[in-house]
Amino acid sequence: MPVADVSPRGCTHFKARQFARRLSRRYDAELAMAGLKTTQFSLLTHVLNLGPVAPGELARRMGLEASTLTRNLRPMIAAGWLVQVPGQDARSRRISITGLGQAKQAEGRRRWRVAQTAINRLLGPQRVAALHELLDQLAAELEAAEPR
Amino acid sequence: MPVADVSPRGCTHFKARQFARRLSRRYDAELAMAGLKTTQFSLLTHVLNLGPVAPGELARRMGLEASTLTRNLRPMIAAGWLVQVPGQDARSRRISITGLGQAKQAEGRRRWRVAQTAINRLLGPQRVAALHELLDQLAAELEAAEPR
DNA sequence: CGGAAATAATTGCATCTACAAGTATCCCGG
DNA sequence: CCGGGATACTTGTAGATGCAATTATTTCCG
Numbered sequence: 001m002p003v004a005d006v007s008p009r010g011c012t013h014f015k016a017r018q019f020a021r022r023l024s025r026r027y028d029a030e031l032a033m034a035g036l037k038t039t040q041f042s043l044l045t046h047v048l049n050l051g052p053v054a055p056g057e058l059a060r061r062m063g064l065e066a067s068t069l070t071r072n073l074r075p076m077i078a079a080g081w082l083v084q085v086p087g088q089d090a091r092s093r094r095i096s097i098t099g100l101g102q103a104k105q106a107e108g109r110r111r112w113r114v115a116q117t118a119i120n121r122l123l124g125p126q127r128v129a130a131l132h133e134l135l136d137q138l139a140a141e142l143e144a145a146e147p148r
Numbered sequence: 149m150p151v152a153d154v155s156p157r158g159c160t161h162f163k164a165r166q167f168a169r170r171l172s173r174r175y176d177a178e179l180a181m182a183g184l185k186t187t188q189f190s191l192l193t194h195v196l197n198l199g200p201v202a203p204g205e206l207a208r209r210m211g212l213e214a215s216t217l218t219r220n221l222r223p224m225i226a227a228g229w230l231v232q233v234p235g236q237d238a239r240s241r242r243i244s245i246t247g248l249g250q251a252k253q254a255e256g257r258r259r260w261r262v263a264q265t266a267i268n269r270l271l272g273p274q275r276v277a278a279l280h281e282l283l284d285q286l287a288a289e290l291e292a293a294e295p296r
Numbered sequence: 297c298g299g300a301a302a303t304a305a306t307t308g309c310a311t312c313t314a315c316a317a318g319t320a321t322c323c324c325g326g
Numbered sequence: 327c328c329g330g331g332a333t334a335c336t337t338g339t340a341g342a343t344g345c346a347a348t349t350a351t352t353t354c355c356g
Contacts, residue, residue, distance in 0.1 A: 008276040010261065012189050012267055015283040019162040022290040025344075027161045032345085038314065042162050056334060060252045063166040068313050075311075084296040091321045091334045112159065119160055122293055123286050128156040131286065134279055134349055137165040138271050142170040145270055162310055172315075180315085187342065204304060216343050223341070239304045239351045 023119070030115035034107040040076055041112060044097060044105040047082060052094040054087055061144065076101075171267070178263035182255040188224055189260060192245065192253040195230060200242040202235055211291065224249075 027038045036044075046062055047053060059069040073095065076082045081101030087094045097105070120128050173184045183294075194199060194210055198270045207217040221243065224230045229249030245253070268276050 003192055006274045006277045008268055008273060008280050010280060011175075011190070011264060012276055012280065013168070013175045013186055013263075015280055015287070016164065016168040016171055017187075019283045019287045019290070020161070020168045021211050021343075022287055022294070023161045023164055025294075026290075027159075027296045028344075037311065038161055039165075042159070054334080063169050064312095065314050066335065067315080067337080071188055072312065086207075087334090089321065089334080091319095093335075094295045115161075116156075117158060120156055120168065123289055125156060127282065127286065128160055131162065132156050132158060132163055134275065134282065135167045138275065139163070139167045139170055142167075142174075146170070146173075169313080176328050185341065202304080212342095214305065215307080215345080221344065223300080236303090236305075237351065239349095241305075 020122065026119065027112070027115045028117075030111045032086055033112045034104070036104065036108045036111075039072060040081075041105070041108040043072060044081060044101055044108065047066055047095055047097045048102065052085070052096040054092055054094060056092075058095060063139070079104075081105075159163055175260070175263045178259045178266075179256055182252070182259045183257075184252065184256045187220060188229075189253070189256040191220060191224065192229060192249055192256065195243055195245045196250065196253055200233070200244040202242055204240075206243060211287070221270075229253075259261065 020025075024038060028045045031038055031041055034041075042062065046058060050058065050061065053074070055069055056066055058064075064070070064072070073082060073084070076085060079100075080098060081104050083096050083098055085094050085096060086092075179186055179189055182189075190210065193207075194206060198206065198209065203217055203221070204214055206212075207214045212219070212220070217259060220238075221230060221232070225232060228246060229252050231244050231246055233242050233244060234240075
């Protein structure tokens with residue numbers, strides 16, 4: 001008895017990107033009411049959870065290039081949500097969230113909740129949970145296979 | 149007997165985006181050997197498959213904002229891979245692929261194959277197929293729920 | 297016919313993303 | 327102590343993304 005053909009059709013990257021774009025518009029619309037981009041909210045949340053953290057470490061955790069992080073930080077430091085302080089060495093830094101940043105994160109969190117709840121309702125909590133599971137697994141495997 | 153708690157944890161958008169970023173780096177590395185960005189390859193492929201097409205229609209099919217498409221087209225038209233010709237009205241246009249563009253797409257297609265095969269091998273064809281299935285379904289539902 | 301509303305695409309502005317190259321600093325072996 | 331290589335970020339360059347506003351046309355209704 002032949003096994004089913006499981007060869008994936010189409011481009012995984014295109015599908016992932018298109019899906020991410022469609023999601024972006026929803027989250028961004030909600031977070032815009034708090035004056036935040038979705039990426040900025042993620043960044044605030046990561047810094048809040050990790051505490052003062054080196055840019056390199058933060059970038060690794062978020063799956064971003066270090067150079068991307070440098071640039072994403074700029075408007076947020078300018079807004080006074082994050083600060084950069086010297087690290088151990090003269091070459092390293094630490095990123096910390098400010099009081100203003102914490103307030104902004106809390107504001108964003110309320111908006112994010114609304115957006116996430118809408119997505120759960122629209123797509124079905126079980127399928128969203130299944131997607132999370134799959135994405136978490138696959139992302140971890142991609143990361144593990146990345147060049148050190 | 150209580151049902152399992154299926155409330156999704158974490159942010160769907162962040163997970164999708166992080167995953168897409170990790171994929172991007174792999175596809176882009178391969179497609180760079182053909183002098184293409186992944187997005188450009190998608191665009192070439194869509195125009196090839198759809199034939200001469202209005203920008204608005206193309207944007208809808210790809211899940212892009214029209215304004216994004218306008219800008220993504222610019223370097224590709226400059227490269228001579230695509231051309232823009234007048235449409236029915238004076239306000240509409242049609243995008244077509246050139247011979248040069250077809251050659252570039254074929255070149256990209258070989259590179260894409262390599263990248264996609266590597267992903268299938270790394271993540272497992274069954275899980276990739278399952279992800280495609282899920283993403284296709286969910287993206288379609290997001291699209292259906294988008295404002296007309 | 298004439299103007300309001302709809303349609304199609306582009307532009308202004310801001311941010312996100314990443315590879316390659318550059319700067320500054322540190323560490324380690326000789 | 328010194329020089330090469332590793333580390334930690336930042337910059338140069340280029341494209342991707344989207345919202346709001348704009349331009350140009352068309353359509354429709356009175």
